[in-house]
Amino acid sequence: xxxxxxxxxxxxxxxxxxxxxxxxxxxxxxxxxxxxxxxxxxxxxxxxxxxxxxxxxxxxxxxxxxxxxxxxxxxxxxxxxxxxxxxxxxxxxxxxxxxxxxxxxxxxxxxxxxxxxxxxxxxxxxxxxxxxxxxxxxxxxxxxxxxxxxxxxxxxxxxxxxxxxxxxxxxxxxxxxxxxxxxxxxxxxxxxxxxxxxxxxxxxxxxxxxxxxxxxxxxxxxxxxxxxxxxxxxxxxxxxxxxxxxxxxxxxxxxxxxxxxxxxxxxxxxxxxxxxxxxxxxxxxxxxxxxxxxxxxxxxxxxxxxxxxxxxxxxxxxxxxxxxxxxxxxxxxxxxxxxxxxxxxxxxxxxxxxxxxxxxxxxxxxxxxxxxxxxxxxxxxxxxxxxxxxxxxxxxxxxxxxxxxxxxxxxxxxxxxxxxxxxxxxxxxxxxxxxxxxxxxxxxxxxxxxxxxxxxxxxxxxxxxxxxxxxxxxxxxxxxxxxxxxxxxxxxxxxxxxxxxxxxxxxxxxxxxxxxxxxxxxxxxxxxxxxxxxxxxxxxxxxxxxxxxxxxxxxx
Amino acid sequence: xxxxxxxxxxxxxxxxxxxxxxxxxxxxxxxxxxxxxxxxxxxxxxxxxxxxxxxxxxxxxxxxxxxxxxxxxxxxxxxxxxxxxxxxxxxxxxxxxxxxxxxxxxxxxxxxxxxxxxxxxxxxxxxxxxxxxxxxxxxxxxxxxxxxxxxxxxxxxxxxxxxxxxxxxxxxxxxxxxxxxxxxxxxxxxxxxxxxxxxxxxxxxxxxxxxxxxxxxxxxxxxxxxxxxxxxxxxxxxxxxxxxxxxxxxxxxxxxxxxxxxxxxxxxxxxxxxxxxxxxxxxxxxxxxxxxxxxxxxxxxxxxxxxxxxxxxxxxxxxxxxxxxxx
Numbered sequence: 001x002x003x004x005x006x007x008x009x010x011x012x013x014x015x016x017x018x019x020x021x022x023x024x025x026x027x028x029x030x031x032x033x034x035x036x037x038x039x040x041x042x043x044x045x046x047x048x049x050x051x052x053x054x055x056x057x058x059x060x061x062x063x064x065x066x067x068x069x070x071x072x073x074x075x076x077x078x079x080x081x082x083x084x085x086x087x088x089x090x091x092x093x094x095x096x097x098x099x100x101x102x103x104x105x106x107x108x109x110x111x112x113x114x115x116x117x118x119x120x121x122x123x124x125x126x127x128x129x130x131x132x133x134x135x136x137x138x139x140x141x142x143x144x145x146x147x148x149x150x151x152x153x154x155x156x157x158x159x160x161x162x163x164x165x166x167x168x169x170x171x172x173x174x175x176x177x178x179x180x181x182x183x184x185x186x187x188x189x190x191x192x193x194x195x196x197x198x199x200x201x202x203x204x205x206x207x208x209x210x211x212x213x214x215x216x217x218x219x220x221x222x223x224x225x226x227x228x229x230x231x232x233x234x235x236x237x238x239x240x241x242x243x244x245x246x247x248x249x250x251x252x253x254x255x256x257x258x259x260x261x262x263x264x265x266x267x268x269x270x271x272x273x274x275x276x277x278x279x280x281x282x283x284x285x286x287x288x289x290x291x292x293x294x295x296x297x298x299x300x301x302x303x304x305x306x307x308x309x310x311x312x313x314x315x316x317x318x319x320x321x322x323x324x325x326x327x328x329x330x331x332x333x334x335x336x337x338x339x340x341x342x343x344x345x346x347x348x349x350x351x352x353x354x355x356x357x358x359x360x361x362x363x364x365x366x367x368x369x370x371x372x373x374x375x376x377x378x379x380x381x382x383x384x385x386x387x388x389x390x391x392x393x394x395x396x397x398x399x400x401x402x403x404x405x406x407x408x409x410x411x412x413x414x415x416x417x418x419x420x421x422x423x424x425x426x427x428x429x430x431x432x433x434x435x436x437x438x439x440x441x442x443x444x445x446x447x448x449x450x451x452x453x454x455x456x457x458x459x460x461x462x463x464x465x466x467x468x469x470x471x472x473x474x475x476x477x478x479x480x481x482x483x484x485x486x487x488x489x490x491x492x493x494x495x496x497x498x499x500x501x502x503x504x505x506x507x508x509x510x511x512x513x514x515x516x517x518x519x520x521x522x523x524x525x526x527x528x529x530x531x532x533x534x535x536x537x538x539x540x541x542x543x544x545x546x547x548x549x550x551x552x553x554x555x556x
Numbered sequence: 557x558x559x560x561x562x563x564x565x566x567x568x569x570x571x572x573x574x575x576x577x578x579x580x581x582x583x584x585x586x587x588x589x590x591x592x593x594x595x596x597x598x599x600x601x602x603x604x605x606x607x608x609x610x611x612x613x614x615x616x617x618x619x620x621x622x623x624x625x626x627x628x629x630x631x632x633x634x635x636x637x638x639x640x641x642x643x644x645x646x647x648x649x650x651x652x653x654x655x656x657x658x659x660x661x662x663x664x665x666x667x668x669x670x671x672x673x674x675x676x677x678x679x680x681x682x683x684x685x686x687x688x689x690x691x692x693x694x695x696x697x698x699x700x701x702x703x704x705x706x707x708x709x710x711x712x713x714x715x716x717x718x719x720x721x722x723x724x725x726x727x728x729x730x731x732x733x734x735x736x737x738x739x740x741x742x743x744x745x746x747x748x749x750x751x752x753x754x755x756x757x758x759x760x761x762x763x764x765x766x767x768x769x770x771x772x773x774x775x776x777x778x779x780x781x782x783x784x785x786x787x788x789x790x791x792x793x794x795x796x797x798x799x800x801x802x803x804x805x806x807x808x809x810x811x812x813x814x815x816x817x818x819x820x821x822x823x824x825x826x827x828x829x830x831x832x833x834x835x836x837x838x839x840x841x842x843x844x845x846x847x848x849x850x851x852x853x854x855x856x857x858x859x860x861x862x863x864x865x866x867x868x869x870x871x872x873x874x875x876x877x878x879x880x881x882x883x
Binding site for chain 1: 588591592594595601602603604605606607608609611612639640642643644645646650651654655710713718725726727728729731733734735826827828829830832836837840843845
């Protein structure tokens with residue numbers, strides 16, 4: 001095909017590239033032009049939380065996709081329990097008390113609250129909501145009816161009775177259950193498949209308009225909190241990918257972000273250093289789950305060596321620009337739960353990065369370094385495969401660094417990155433050696449410890465694991481966890497958590513690697529009152545705290 | 557007539573095979589929708605929610621695979637696609653319809669424009685081989701179509717939206733607007749579509765130019781063109797009716813297929829411009845193992861492509877007497 005007529009092609013190719021390059025170079029300098037004029041005005045909050053799909057305008061509070069568009073903004077809980085510090089803010093309930101050996105919970109219900117259609121809210125709505133979850137187990141995501149035995153109205157209160165003491169379930173019951181209006185939901189044929197396109201709720205804002213591309217909320221004029229909210233509008237566009245959402249934050253078009261932004265300092269803060277801020281509060285740890293039923297991870301020294309042989313700081317820097325703080329082997333998320341943390345104990349066991357000591361631990365367990373540079377025993381190389389998720393690019397980078405660290409202490413480590421659901425399936429059925437996965441958050445260290453250590457959660461026969469993926473079975477642990485669920489005494493709770501920290505440090509059943517964080521950015525050029533590190537009144541990008549947060553925001 | 561009948565038989569057989577694959581493939585993937593949903597939530601859901609999800613999605617059914625297949629065929633015949641899992645509890649029909657009109661409009665218009673423009677440019681380039689148009693346009697568009705779409709899209713946003721402020725940053729319409737058939741909304745929608753459409757045409761036109769130009773060069777050396785010249789016909793008439801009409805034949809099938817593929821959406825455009833459409837929905841349905849949504853989307857694409865090919869075969873038979881006589 002090379003005909004003479006095509007001869008000028010290389011020249012044109014070069015010219016085209018040159019022109020494009022000039023255009024690109026030119027735009028770099030002028031991209032800031034419009035930022036000053038765009039921005040929130042008239043008390044508008046514009047939120048960027050990339051969900052990766054168009055809005056389907058379904059506001060059922062139990063809906064499993066995109067919960068934040070409904071939960072907190074529209075539907076409210078009895079209490080707001082701040083996962084950062086365990087502090088409870090009264091919402092639809094004004095107070096509570098435990099009795100009968102932590103088997104009865106009485107919650108006083110707030111008076112004078114109105115549904116957004118004007119009808120009064122009452123304790124009957126609360127009872128109805130819990131009854132719905134009892135009759136439809138698909139709505140009971142937190143398994144409350146596995147511990148509850150009854151819910152009834154008593155004057156202006158609602159009384160919950162439990163099958164056995166269940167103090168930690170208070171978080172799910174009061175803090176994670178969204179109350180729906182009885183007078184409307186009794187007419188719903190199937191609450192599981194109800195899309196709820198015209199939600200009637202008690203929250204600070206009401207739905208004004210929903211299109212697949214954008215949701216507009218306006219202030220609820222009858223909100224029960226006097227004079228709140230002050231902002232008039234909340235806009236939540238649907239973003240398919242991070243880059244478009246991040247650009248809106250950078251340009252100041254949106255003033256609230258719940259976004260992972262690579263190199264946030266340069267990309268976001270430096271475009272408007274006076275007003276662009278970010279705060280990444282930790283939530284719960286991301287753990288390396290070790291299959292305790294298999295050789296060689298059933299050997300304590302190997303587990304200890306792994307925990308000590310990983311440079312968590314470097315893993316965080318390489319994987320996520322250091323945004324996720326290194327986790328502590330005691331499974332206490334710091335600084336959130338510093339008052340639960342046993343510093344002396346952690347110092348005694350000391351799982352700080354120490355490759356020399358890690359190798360010594362392996363040698364003590366009878367491993368000898370082979371000619372290939374890896375430790376071995378009985379002619380078998382010490383080799384381990386870590387199961388990761390291919391879709392999470394930050395995890396891929398983190399595990400690559402873990403692999404390098406482990407190889408450096410003489411463990412033949414490999415990484416296998418697969419699909420997220422396939423990884424979870426393997427995790428739940430014990431088909432892994434090491435797997436990198438989340439832990440479950442809650443308003444105290446108990447929740448993470450319970451979910452990663454409780455003996456009842458393990459995989460057994462056909463029953464897949466609901467936590468405790470490593471298969472830790474220990475009567476002391478189970479006794480401590482069940483004692484925690486029985487007591488409301490703070491001193492006793494602290495003592496129990498100390499006992500559990502000791503188990504984490506002594507036996508290393510799982511290895512906390514990094515502390516997961518909530519990505520949160522805000523722009524205070526127009527709207528102020530945002531939660532900050534020094535004033536963490538809510539966890540800013542998490543339901544239902546996002547609703548309570550709106551009542552603190554106001555125009556500058 | 558026999559040709560068309562045979563084509564129709566082939567259409568039905570392929571459709572059945574595609575529908576069956578559509579049923580089998582998602583079920584051969586590892587994991588299940590409840591696990592996919594848990595994975596989507598990145599640890600924010602309590603592990604006990606797994607049970608609730610399985611109940612809601614109806615995953616643990618006691619039906620055998622054959623019963624499921626029979627029910628699937630029955631539902632398809634009635635266009636019943638069920639409830640989407642990734643958008644639970646919204647029905648699949650609603651989920652698809654919120655995106656499909658945007659895809660059809662944007663992809664349809666750009667495919668037609670790009671084919672028409674590409675064909676004309678290719679024809680002229682071949683007609684004046686070695687001329688300015690021939691040495692300039694095909695190489696430029698071939699280079700442009702080889703650029704990564706992501707990069708090109710972002711550059712256009714930086715240049716036309718952020719720097720010049722001529723066009724919006726993305727989306728299909730203004731934030732906070734409600735979808736209605738008024739002039740102001742349609743105008744908004746057109747303004748928002750300009751940049752996505754421009755980038756799509758820019759990257760897809762090169763292929764049409766090149767194929768048309770090459771077909772045209774071959775036909776130009778045919779005897780009937782020489783005869784037309786000898787007869788002293790007007791050059792425009794020779795270019796369009798003698799050479800162009802014959803050169804376009806092989807492209808008809810290609811064009812029909814790309815018309816069929818319109819319904820599969822424009823994944824990259826949708827991501828870069830945050831434009832509503834079924835492309836991203838497709839990806840999401842596969843990632844989240846949303847069988848009902850996946851089945852509906854795959855079926856749509858299969859039927860559209862097969863239908864388009866069938867139509868192209870008929871059109872070809874009509875345009876080209878040789879196909880008819882060869883039977």
